[in-house]
Amino acid sequence: MTGTTSKRRPVAVFDLGKTNSKMFVFAPDGSILDERRTKPAWISYKGRQVLDDQKLFTWMQQELAAAVSRHDVGSVMVSAHGCTFALVRGESELMHPVLDYEQEIPDTIAATFETVVPDYSEAFTPRLPLGLCYGRHVYWMAQEEPELFAATEAILGYSQYWVWRFSGRRLSEYSYLGVHCHLWAPFKRTYSSLVDRLGWRGKFPQIMPSGAIIGSTSLDLPDGTRQTIDVHNGVHDTNAAFSYYRMTGLQDFTLVSTGTWVVVINPDCPLSALDAERDMLCNVTVEGMAAPSLRFMGGRENDLIGRGWSEQISRNAVEAVIARGVFALPSWEAGGPFPEIKGTIVGGEVSGEERAALAALYVTMMTDLALDLIHSTNKIVVDGGLTKIALFTTMLAQLRPKQTVLCSTASEGTAKGAAALAFHALGLSPFKDETLHVAGSTLQGLEAYRDTWRELSNAARRQARTACSEGTE
DSSP: OOSSSSTSEEEEEEEESSSSSEEEEEETTTTEEEEEEEEEOOOETOOOOOEHHHHHHHHHHHHHHHHHHHOOEEEEEEEEEEEEEEEEEEETEEEEBBBOOSSSSOHHHHHHHTTOHHHHOOOOOOOOOSSSSTHHHHHHHHHSSHHHHOOOEEEHHHHHHHHHHOOOOBOHHHHHHHHSSSSSTTTTEEEOOOHHTTHHHHGGGOOOOTEEEEEEEEEOOTOOEEEEEEOOOEEHHHHHHHHHHHHOOOSSEEEESSSSSEEEEEETTTTGGGGGGEEEEEEOTTTTTTEEEEOOOHHHHHHHHHTTOOSSOOHHHHHHHHHHHEEEESSSSSSOOOTTHHHHSSHHHHOOHHHHHHHHHHHHHHHHHHHTTTTTEEEEEEEGGGGGGGHHHHHHHHHOOSSSSSEEESSHHHHHHHEEEHHHTTTOOOOOOOOOEEOOOTTTTTHHHHHHHHHHHHHHHHHHHHHHOOOOO
């Protein structure tokens, strides 16, 4: 399907994160004309934490209509966070509210899921708690709401859910199907054995490329008129960012995409290096190709450790924490390469700016370790919210002197990636490489601090694993 209304007109992109939801309006030359922000609301339904999807959709419709009126927007595109899905029927019926992935499933259902989950060598999805692998939550619904699930006509990834809300069309897309869900076999480029074993294949609709124009939506504008614009197929947010840098001409790089999650993608990582016990997995690119990855909830952890500090952090504060030997050890949230241990601070108490410096050191240590685990020896591209902490990127560059570290000049790589995919469908390529070289900091004792942090973290992990092993004997 080709767009009849959107050629050479601005594109509205909804960038829907777990914590923040944003709308950007991109001009055909790639510049941002407008942006709006809100926060999704999570509410209780039948004892489950779910999205207030109508509240969010009302905001999306209102902002999109205003953008059409102000900027003559011709189409809409969605980039969305992972681990989330919707069960739908027809063109408008949501069978159950969208689940919050940060909730555990009942023990009995978790136990039976373990008997049907595909081998790691097939789906390259680790066995994680909560809904961090969303096939686990799909299974929960199938077991706990069997009649509802049987009546479900389509299982939609989160980005495709919003495409359906706007257009009424049920679709799938590679990058979301393959995002740590147990439902996709990345090297076979088809559904996993779990899907066929449970008879779900018929509930997954046609796969269409991200960015493709798949339908239209009609909007009531503020002046009382009604206008129709095109709808593009959506995309998983981290894969949108990865696609963006490739579309600007960058090749042979590892992406460090930062937001609520820090996701590290290195296509050159050998499969033999992937470790299910360290939250290593295969994402899937928008073209359907496997992309070895590792993730941890670094943005959330930075906020927790730093207690919401929002100012810049001085070199003096970081060096004071290093000199005193204060360490934040993993993990402060579920998932990541240290799932066996709970976050703690050792070596003394810190507050204020030094507490924020400790948080910045923590996410730097975790990212540096992630780059080693994912076998990154190529260029490193860092984008997203954590790039606002200047010392995060410069410390990373200091710790990796043999690699070129590049930082995006815009913190909205996922939104730009979604826009690039939409413009590509319109025959446009407005974005150019805008990354900047990052010079390493020269912090005294940073390398020794990194070595000690790893020793302490690995020792805690070994102790926890030994205790778990002894407890099961």
